[in-house]
Every structure is written in C-alpha cells, then in structure tokens.
Amino acid sequence: xxxxxxxxxxxxxxxxxxxxxxxxxxxxxxxxxxxxxxxxxxxxxxxxxxxxxxxxxxxxxxxxxxxxxxxxxxxxxxxxxxxxxxxxxxxxxxxxxxxxxxxxxxxxxxxxxxxxxxxxxxxxxxxxxxxxxxxxxxxxxxxxxxxxxxxxxxxxxxxxxxxxxxxxxxxxxxxxxxxxxxx
Amino acid sequence: xxxxxxxxxxxxxxxxxxxxxxxxxxxxxxxxxxxxxxxxxxxxxxxxxxxxxxxxxxxxxxxxxxxxxxxxxxxxxxxxxxxxxxxxxxxxxxxxxxxxxxxxxxxxxxxxxxxxxxxxxxxxxxxxxxxxxxxxxxxxxxxxxxxxxxxxxxxxxxxxxxxxxxxxxxxxxxxxxxxxxxxxxxxxxxxxxxxxxxxxxxxxxxxxxxxxxxxxxxxxxxxxxxxxxxxxxxxxxxxxxxxxxxxxxxxxxxxxxxxxxxxxxxxxxxxxxxxxxxxxxxxxxxxxxxxxxxxxxxxxxxxxxxxxxxxxxxxxxxxxxxxxxxxxxxxxxxxxxxxxxxxxxxxxxxxxxxxxxxxxxxxxxxxxxxxxxxxxxxxxxxxxxxxxxxxxxxxxxxxxxxxxxxxxxxxxxxxxxxxxxxxxxxxxxxxxxxxxxxxxxxxxxxxxxxxxxxxxxxxxxxxxxxxxxxxxxxxxxxxxxxxxxxxxxxxxxxxxxxxxxxxxxxxxxxxxxxxxxxxxxxxxxxxxxxxxxxxxxxxxxxxxxxxxxxxxxxxxxxxxxxxxxxxxxxxxxxxxxxxxxxxxxxxxxxxxxxxxxxxxxxxxxxxxxxxxxxxxx
Numbered sequence: 001x002x003x004x005x006x007x008x009x010x011x012x013x014x015x016x017x018x019x020x021x022x023x024x025x026x027x028x029x030x031x032x033x034x035x036x037x038x039x040x041x042x043x044x045x046x047x048x049x050x051x052x053x054x055x056x057x058x059x060x061x062x063x064x065x066x067x068x069x070x071x072x073x074x075x076x077x078x079x080x081x082x083x084x085x086x087x088x089x090x091x092x093x094x095x096x097x098x099x100x101x102x103x104x105x106x107x108x109x110x111x112x113x114x115x116x117x118x119x120x121x122x123x124x125x126x127x128x129x130x131x132x133x134x135x136x137x138x139x140x141x142x143x144x145x146x147x148x149x150x151x152x153x154x155x156x157x158x159x160x161x162x163x164x165x166x167x168x169x170x171x172x173x174x175x176x177x178x179x180x181x182x183x
Numbered sequence: 184x185x186x187x188x189x190x191x192x193x194x195x196x197x198x199x200x201x202x203x204x205x206x207x208x209x210x211x212x213x214x215x216x217x218x219x220x221x222x223x224x225x226x227x228x229x230x231x232x233x234x235x236x237x238x239x240x241x242x243x244x245x246x247x248x249x250x251x252x253x254x255x256x257x258x259x260x261x262x263x264x265x266x267x268x269x270x271x272x273x274x275x276x277x278x279x280x281x282x283x284x285x286x287x288x289x290x291x292x293x294x295x296x297x298x299x300x301x302x303x304x305x306x307x308x309x310x311x312x313x314x315x316x317x318x319x320x321x322x323x324x325x326x327x328x329x330x331x332x333x334x335x336x337x338x339x340x341x342x343x344x345x346x347x348x349x350x351x352x353x354x355x356x357x358x359x360x361x362x363x364x365x366x367x368x369x370x371x372x373x374x375x376x377x378x379x380x381x382x383x384x385x386x387x388x389x390x391x392x393x394x395x396x397x398x399x400x401x402x403x404x405x406x407x408x409x410x411x412x413x414x415x416x417x418x419x420x421x422x423x424x425x426x427x428x429x430x431x432x433x434x435x436x437x438x439x440x441x442x443x444x445x446x447x448x449x450x451x452x453x454x455x456x457x458x459x460x461x462x463x464x465x466x467x468x469x470x471x472x473x474x475x476x477x478x479x480x481x482x483x484x485x486x487x488x489x490x491x492x493x494x495x496x497x498x499x500x501x502x503x504x505x506x507x508x509x510x511x512x513x514x515x516x517x518x519x520x521x522x523x524x525x526x527x528x529x530x531x532x533x534x535x536x537x538x539x540x541x542x543x544x545x546x547x548x549x550x551x552x553x554x555x556x557x558x559x560x561x562x563x564x565x566x567x568x569x570x571x572x573x574x575x576x577x578x579x580x581x582x583x584x585x586x587x588x589x590x591x592x593x594x595x596x597x598x599x600x601x602x603x604x605x606x607x608x609x610x611x612x613x614x615x616x617x618x619x620x621x622x623x624x625x626x627x628x629x630x631x632x633x634x635x636x637x638x639x640x641x642x643x644x645x646x647x648x649x650x651x652x653x654x655x656x657x658x659x660x661x662x663x664x665x666x667x668x669x670x671x672x673x674x675x676x677x678x679x680x681x682x683x684x685x686x687x688x689x690x691x692x693x694x695x696x697x698x699x700x701x702x703x704x705x706x707x708x709x710x711x712x713x714x715x716x717x718x719x720x721x722x723x724x725x726x727x728x729x730x731x732x733x734x735x736x737x738x739x740x741x742x743x744x745x746x747x748x749x750x751x752x753x754x755x756x757x758x759x760x761x762x763x764x765x766x767x768x769x770x771x772x773x774x775x776x777x778x779x780x781x782x783x784x785x786x787x788x789x790x791x792x793x794x795x796x797x798x799x800x
Binding site for chain 1 (some may be wrong): 424425426428429447474674676761762764766767769770773776778782783784785786
C-alpha cells in the first residue's frame with residue numbers, strides 16, 4: 001500500500017519536473033501564421049537572409065550552405081522540412097543559427113524562417129503536452145504547446161527536427177571514403 | 184659518481200666513433216621525434232591501463248596497450264639507443280600477447296608488472312632524452328631487469344612467484360615512505376605518482392640523489408634533444424585561421440567600397456596609403472594562416488628512408504628505396520598520424536614484399552636489387568601515398584589458408600580476391616612464420632588500417648603475384664589547400680581541383696556525337712570521353728539548353744576522363760577545403776566547400792564521384 005503511494009508520488013514529481021524544465025526563455029519565430037518557439041540556449045545567433053549556396057544532391061529540405069565566420073554550415077528550410085507551402089524570401093526572412101547535438105557532436109545549423117518575433121518568457125504552467133497528431137505525423141518534434149491569450153506557440157524540439165532520417169549523415173559510403181572500384 | 188660519468192663519456196665516444204658524422208644531426212632529429220612519439224604512446228598506454236585495472240578483459244584496451252608497446256619496441260629497434268628500452272617493451276609485449284590470446288589474465292601480478300614496465304619505459308625515455316641516447320643508470324637498469332624477470336616468469340609459468348614479489352614490494356614500499364618526505368623529486372612525477380607502484384617509484388626516488396644522468400648532463404648539454412616547436416591548442420589555431428579568413432573578406436569589401444566611392448582617392452593619399460598597407464598586411468596574414476597547419480611530408484619520408492636503410496641491414500637485403508613527392512604538403516595532424524602506418528608498411532614491403540635473396544629475384548627475371556617506391560601526390564583533391572614494391576606480391580591462396588587456420592573467417596567462406604586481400608588488415612593476422620622484433624605479430628596492418636580510417640581515409644591493395652604489390656593510402660583533405668578552377672554553371676559557382684583538369688576547350692566546333700539521343704560523347708584528341716552536363720548530373724534545377732558558348736573542362740582521374748561542360752570559367756584560385764559538415768557528407772559529387780573571396784561558399788566538386796557517376800556506377 002505504502003509503496004504504491006510512493007510510486008504515484010514519484011511519478012507526479014517526475015512529470016512536474018519535466019514541465020518545470022520546459023519553462024524558460026524562448027525565441028519565437030513565424031512560419032506563415034503559426035508561431036514557433038526555440039529554447040534560447042540553443043540559439044547562437046540570428047542573421048538576415050544571405051546568399052545561400054545550393055549543394056547538389058542535398059536532401060530537399062537543405063537549402064544550401066553559408067559561410068558563418070569561416071565555417072561552412074548547412075541551412076535547413078523549415079517550410080520544406082515541414083512540407084509547408086513555399087514562399088519567396090522577404091526582407092524579414094531570417095536564418096537562425098542553432099547549436100545542436102548530432103550524434104554526440106555539437107554542430108551549428110542554420111534554419112530558415114519567415115521572420116523572428118521576440119524572446120518570450122514562458123512559465124511552465126502555461127506549457128501543455130504535445131498534441132497527438134494522428135498517424136500521419138510524428139509529434140516528437142514538439143516539446144510542448146505554450147498558451148498565451150491570443151496565440152499558441154509550438155515549442156520545437158529542434159534536435160528532433162534536425163535529426164530526421166533524411167538529414168542524418170550518410171555513414172561510410174560518402175564519396176570521399178569510397179575506394180576506386182577499379183584502376 | 185665519477186665512474187658513472189666516465190662510463191657515459193666512454194659510451195658517448197664510442198657512439199661517435201661508430202657514427203658517420205653527417206648522420207649525427209639527423210639522428211638527433213630522429214631521436215627527438217622518437218621520444219615525442221613514444222611519450223604519446225605511453226600516455227595512451229597509461230589510460231588503457233586504467234581501464235584494464237577495472238576490466239581486465241577489455242579487448243579494445245588490451246589491443247591498444249599491446250600496440251603501444253609494439254610501436255615503442257619497433258621504433259626503439261631503429262634508434263641508436265640503449266637496448267634496455269627495447270627489451271623491456273618486448274617483454275611487456277610478450278605478456279600482453281598472452282593476455283590477448285586469453286592464456287593469461289591481466290590482473291594481480293601480471294597487471295602490476297605491466298604497469299611497472301610502462302612507468303619504467305617513461306623513466307627510460309626521459310633518461311634518453313636528457314642524455315641523447317645515453318645508457319640508463321645502474322639503478323634503473325637493475326630495476327628494469329627485475330621487472331623483465333618478473334614479466335618472463337609470468338609469461339612462462341603462471342604466478343607461483345607471488346610471495347617473493349610481494350616481499351620485494353613490501354620492502355620497496357618502505358623506501359617510498361622514507362623518501363616521500365622530500366618534495367623535490369616528487370613534484371614532476373605526477374603522472375607516475377597517480378599510480379605509484381612500489382618498485383618503480385622507489386627507484387625514481389633514488390634517482391635524483393645519485394643521479395648520474397643529471398650530473399653527466401652538464402657535460403653533454405651542448406646537444407640536448409630540444410624541441411623547438413611550440414604546441415598550441417588546436418581549437419585556438421583553427422579559430423585564428425577562421426578569423427583571418429574573415430579579416431581578408433572584410434578587407435576586400437573595404438577596398439571595394441573605397442574604389443567604388445565617388446570621391447577621388449588620389450586626392451587622399453593618406454587614405455590610399457593606409458588601404459594599401461592594410462591590404463599588404465592581410466595578404467601576408469592570410470598566406471601565413473594557410474601555411475600554419477601545413478607541413479611537408481619530408482621529415483616523415485626521411486624517417487622512412489632511415490627505417491628502410493636500417494631494416495635492409497638487419498635482414499640483409501639490397502633494396503633501392505626511392506622517395507617521390509616528399510614536398511607534398513599535408514595537414515600537420517595527418518603528417519603525425521601517417522608516420523606509424525607508413526613505417527609498418529615500409530617494413531612490410533622490405534621484409535615480406537621483396538624476395539629473400541637476390542638469386543630468387545634473378546631467377547624470376549628481375550634485377551637483383553629490389554625496388555621500393557614511397558610516393559606522395561595530390562589527385563582530385565585527395566592525398567595519395569603509395570608504397571610500391573617489385574617483390575613477390577601477395578599470395579591470395581596463402582592468405583586465405585592462413586585466415587582459415589587462424590579462424591578469422593569460416594572454413595567455407597566464399598570471398599572475392601579483393602576481400603581476401605583485405606583480410607591482411609584483420610587484427611591478429613600475419614603470414615610471417617616467425618615472431619621477430621620487425622614483424623610477425625600481426626599488429627602491423629591492423630594498426631595501419633585503424634590509423635588511416637581514423638583520418639577518414641582508405642587503403643587499397645593492388646598486387647600481382649611475382650610482380651609486386653602497391654599499397655595506396657587515399658585521404659581526404661580537411662584543411663588542405665588546393666588549386667582550383669572556378670567555374671560557373673547557372674548561378675552557382677563550383678571549384679574543380681586543377682590537378683584533375685587536363686584541358687579547357689570551347690564547345691563550338693568540338694566533335695560531339697550522341698548515343699540514342701541521350702548520352703553525349705566528345706572526341707578529344709582521338710579519344711572518346713563522356714560529356715557530363717553538370718546541371719544534370721548534380722540535379723540542379725536550371726536545365727536550359729546547352730549554350731553554344733559553353734566551355735568544356737576535360738578532367739581526368741586515374742585512367743578515366745570525362746568532359747564537363749560549364750557556362751563560364753571564372754579563374755583559378757587557391758582555396759581552403761572545408762567539410763560541409765555532418766548533414767551533407769553523403770552528397771555524391773561534392774568534395775567539400777570553399778569560402779570564396781566575396782564571403783560566399785563555393786562547392787568543390789569530387790571529380791572521382793562525378794566520373795564514376797558518368798560511367799554509370
């Protein structure tokens with residue numbers, strides 16, 4: 001009896017802790033009418049649209065690469081990633097450089113968004129769990145939904161967004177490590 | 184003390200007498216390299232020992248530790264230094280080899296002895312670096328002997344000697360307590376102190392007091408093995424290089440602004456002069472930054488030369504050892520990492536590759552003197568290092584039989600020739616019948632492949648029985664610089680490594696024939712080469728009709744050529760190759776990116792990938 005109570009307690013505290021962790025500062029941006037939030041600690045910098053060099057044979061959601069102070073980083077088009085309608089660039093189009101973990105290594109990746117709004121402090125009690133999106137879409141890319149009087153902000157689990165299988169580095173068979181088949 | 188001094192001087196004189204004088208400076212250089220390298224190996228060994236202390240069965244750590252000892256032993260074999268080091272490493276290796284085979288558990292006394300050997304190797308190394316190849320003091324030597332005896336006992340007959348060893352250790356422990364009050368000589372022994380083990384530490388404790396090495400040092404300090412390079416944190420260096428790159432771009436933007444501004448600059452001589460000064464400084468900085476990490480392979484190759492010469496003497500074979508392309512520059516990391524594998528391969532080529540006697544060679548219709556070529560060159564943005572011998576070649580059947588015998592593959596395995604050849608890279612594989620200090624333990628090729636793969640490179644074997652073998656190491660360039668041809672296709676700029684380009688021509692008037700309307704063939708100097716439409720093969724969206732003004736770039740990779748049609752050739756330029764990062768590693772036809780002078784990214788084409796795509800595989 002007492003053990004069950006304990007178990008229940010620990011479960012609730014576990015959940016509470018998880019939501020508590022979600023509270024904090026988020027950088028919000030827009031894709032069309034939808035508002036998204038990124039954990040501020042993952043954001044390196046925000047830059048306006050620069051010329052993105054397309055990379056041949058890259059996955060469709062990779063817009064190309066840019067030069068970030070001497071480092072070449074990929075730019076992911078979030079609209080393409082989420083299979084949303086394509087829109088032309090405007091002067092508010094932004095690239096947010098985020099620092100993500102790819103297979104244990106930290107890497108800078110740029111994500112292309114319609115515009116950047118503001119930095120919001122979101123309390124944990126305003127954050128709800130990710131909704132279930134049916135079988136068509138996996139909701140693992142959503143950390144949670146933040147409610148505010150006028151709008152709902154989708155808090156992105158950016159690591160999950162960017163580590164989708166199509167973006168995974170292709171191991172071993174890269175053209176560089178390929179051995180000549182004959183001579 | 185006096186006797187020690189005399190002894191050492193005598194040894195020193197002897198060495199001088201034996202040596203040819205021109206070799207001396209070279210030897211010192213070699214010795215310095217040997218010491219740095221061995222210290223690194225020992226550092227790694229200490230780490231693996233820590234792992235093994237808690238998990239004696241950890242195969243990875245065991246293998247790595249074994250390899251470290253093997254490398255030190257192998258390297259020491261070629262140095263003109265006191266043989267104690269080599270012998271100690273050899274005995275430690277013997278014990279580890281038993282552990283690897285599962286005949287012995289690396290725990291208890293065996294573990295402690297190996298640990299002591301590793302610490303002792305460090306002591307010996309330091310002694311050598313302080314006295315340029317000198318003999319260790321008697322204390323150290325006797326301690327080495329104790330450890331070696333212990334190792335041999337363990338290797339040959341289990342642990343029945345434990346009681347005695349314990350006793351020895353007890354007495355040694357006593358000495359530590361006596362000596363440990365003196366802080367002077369414990370200060371710089373941190374690494375060993377961490378794992379303070381009785382006998383070794385005790386000996387160390389004795390060292391400074393009676394130290395013949397430090398004393399005799401004064402007389403020999405004229406040529407200490409000094410390392411004149413400065414070690415810098417790698418990240419800082421990378422950051423510096425990146426920042427300088429940014430500076431160059433910012434500078435060229437400033438220049439452009441100044442030139443396009445309406446005010447006549449000649450009216451402002453001061454500004455003009457400052458800009459010119461800025462320009463000069465940034466160019467120099469850029470050149471410097473690009474060369475910071477690049478070093479020629481020369482020193483590594485010369486070391487190989489030495490290794491080859493010594494080995495020839497040892498196995499009494501006559502071989503012409505030819506070095507080509509020693510000025511090929513390579514990222515420092517690569518030069519460091521490539522040394523070990525190269526040494527193993529050079530030894531293999533001479534020891535196993537070349538026939539045992541000139542008579543056999545003559546009988547096979549070859550010149551009596553064998554030939555081994557070590558060659559480095561750039562090809563299509565990769566660095567190739569080849570080791571080619573004209574020896575007996577690899578015997579596929581024998582490799583297969585041996586692999587089956589050593590149970591590396593199943594009895595009924597069905598392998599292609601290339602797969603069989605690749606078996607020689609398996610850990611534990613060796614076809615040599617005898618274990619010598621040169622080869623035969625089957626660690627060599629295992630290390631070679633591991634090291635090269637760690638650099639994201641690959642290694643290929645080409646061999647023909649009776650005619651010789653050629654090992655090719657192919658490595659991508661991380662931070663290497665290449666000469667690139669900058670071309671434009673549509674709106675996109677590409678960089679084609681100039682080394683792959685054989686010629687440029689106009690499309691107009693060239694002979695193009697089509698095959699079933701889809702494939703184009705271009706006739707270049709009586710040769711038919713496939714015409715590659717870059718936009719098509721790279722999946723770019725703009726697929727306009729070929730403009731007649733297009734320019735054909737004929738590229739070659741190995742024996743294959745292809746003609747690439749581009750819209751415009753923009754020029755030629757040195758570029759720094761950068762990787763595109765995790766996400767884009769798998770893009771075929773793309774070797775990397777380069778930052779162009781205007782700050783944007785140009786894509787470097789992987790000619791090898793493009794040609795093989797054009798050829799349909």
